[in-house]
Amino acid sequence: MSHLRLSRRLCPFRPYSRSFAAISSNSPPPSLNTVGPYQVFDRNAKMIQRDNAARRQGGAKSRTVDYVRDEVAERMLDRFLDIKRKFGTVIDLGSGPGHFSKLLETDKVQKVIMLDSSEATLNRDPDSEFEVEVERLRGDEENILQSVTPGSQEAIVSCLSLHWVNDLPGSLVQIQKALQPDGLFLGAMFGGDTLFELRTSLQLAEVERDGGISPHVSPMTDTRDISNLLSRAGFTMLTVDIDEVKVAYPSMWELMEDLQDMGEGNAVIGRRNTIHRDTLAAASAIYKEMHGSEDGTIPATFQIIYMIGWKPAPTQPKPLERGSGKVNLKDVL
Amino acid sequence: MIQTAAKQRSQPLKRLAIHSTSTCSLQATTYAKCIVATYKDVTKDICKEEFLQFKICLREAVRRHILSHYCHLYNTLHR
Numbered sequence: 001m002s003h004l005r006l007s008r009r010l011c012p013f014r015p016y017s018r019s020f021a022a023i024s025s026n027s028p029p030p031s032l033n034t035v036g037p038y039q040v041f042d043r044n045a046k047m048i049q050r051d052n053a054a055r056r057q058g059g060a061k062s063r064t065v066d067y068v069r070d071e072v073a074e075r076m077l078d079r080f081l082d083i084k085r086k087f088g089t090v091i092d093l094g095s096g097p098g099h100f101s102k103l104l105e106t107d108k109v110q111k112v113i114m115l116d117s118s119e120a121t122l123n124r125d126p127d128s129e130f131e132v133e134v135e136r137l138r139g140d141e142e143n144i145l146q147s148v149t150p151g152s153q154e155a156i157v158s159c160l161s162l163h164w165v166n167d168l169p170g171s172l173v174q175i176q177k178a179l180q181p182d183g184l185f186l187g188a189m190f191g192g193d194t195l196f197e198l199r200t201s202l203q204l205a206e207v208e209r210d211g212g213i214s215p216h217v218s219p220m221t222d223t224r225d226i227s228n229l230l231s232r233a234g235f236t237m238l239t240v241d242i243d244e245v246k247v248a249y250p251s252m253w254e255l256m257e258d259l260q261d262m263g264e265g266n267a268v269i270g271r272r273n274t275i276h277r278d279t280l281a282a283a284s285a286i287y288k289e290m291h292g293s294e295d296g297t298i299p300a301t302f303q304i305i306y307m308i309g310w311k312p313a314p315t316q317p318k319p320l321e322r323g324s325g326k327v328n329l330k331d332v333l
Numbered sequence: 334m335i336q337t338a339a340k341q342r343s344q345p346l347k348r349l350a351i352h353s354t355s356t357c358s359l360q361a362t363t364y365a366k367c368i369v370a371t372y373k374d375v376t377k378d379i380c381k382e383e384f385l386q387f388k389i390c391l392r393e394a395v396r397r398h399i400l401s402h403y404c405h406l407y408n409t410l411h412r
Contacts, residue, residue, distance in 0.1 A: 207375045207377065208368060208379055208380055209377075210377070211376075211377030211378075253353075253354065254350075277346075278388065280346075280349070280353075281361070281387065281388075282368075284354060284361070285353065285361035285362065285387065288354070288362075290372070
């Protein structure tokens with residue numbers, strides 16, 4: 001009997017069972033023993049998720065869940081319009097189908113280069129939806145210098161893409177390098193408390209049902225770290241602010257379905273690929289009880305970090321040297 | 334009608350979603366209240382009994398769902 005059990009365990013062929021690997025076979029292995037940025041996200045899995053999401057029902061599914069990105073793109077445009085300058089070319093890093101680029105007008109920007117790693121997402125919407133000239137470039141958001149010549153860009157924008165980047169400090173450095181002197185970087189990314197309701201509900205359900213937790217919601221960048229990261233990457237004249245988008249859903253199930261259609265499924269390395277149905281049902285109940293609104297819906301919080309940074313240039317205004325003031329503040333105040 | 338029923342049958346997660354939020358909402362709330370009452374010190378199976386009731390309800394709901402689906406299929410085929 002024990003012999004039988006052993007041989008079954010050793011038998012490599014199991015019909016009708018698909019074994020999911022934590023890391024897809026064609027992504028680079030996480031570098032555990034090398035010096036380098038810590039690998040948190042499976043970028044290859046993310047690309048596949050986003051490709052699939054954009055292809056579902058010919059893009060119709062993906063279009064219905066544009067609401068978060070469209071809202072954030074509009075808020076980002078407000079910040080962009082505050083900058084009194086005209087641009088020839090702007091790079092939209094991690095553009096997706098062009099949520100931000102679609103809003104641009106020709107009196108401000110001549111041309112947009114959309115750069116994204118997911119081909120299907122990049123080509124989801126036709127050029128006719130854009131007012132400005134567009135060029136689509138498939139490339140790695142994490143390594144912008146692979147697709148762009150250093151020191152060549154007037155402005156780089158990024159709308160809700162940097163939260164899937166493994167090496168955020170490195171990516172910011174590359175963005176800075178890609179810019180011309182006095183070039184602009186304007187970005188928006190999910191951070192801080194994004195989806196904390198979902199995170200906590202799943203954690204509680206997993207602890208109570210399975211007796212342990214595994215990552216289902218990505219670790220997010222803390223708002224306070226962003227300005228440090230920007231200045232470390234060599235940007236000056238920083239502006240960082242945060243904002244929240246709250247969306248009400250009928251239940252946790254609709255939230256999870258929409259996240260999947262957005263291509264925002266879990267892509268943390270070492271994630272558990274299945275959640276037991278019991279755990280999901282438990283999490284849904286907990287979500288509603290802990291966070292639910294009075295009208296029976298459940299809220300989902302998306303926290304957005306907006307950042308503006310400039311590449312230093314000698315022409316930029318600089319603070320005067322300490323002690324060079326001529327007017328006594330005491331007289332003014 | 335068959336198409337929608339078949340569609341629902343092919344999406345077991347959708348079915349679970351419907352039953353866990355509407356059909357068994359009472360049991361779900363009882364379970365969640367138990368968790369919320371102890372959420373600072375949740376351990377495995379701390380609300381086992383409440384979850385069991387929730388699960389029984391879910392199982393029953395799914396069973397009835399499938400049964401009614403086949404009844405419907407049977408009736409339309411043998412009309």
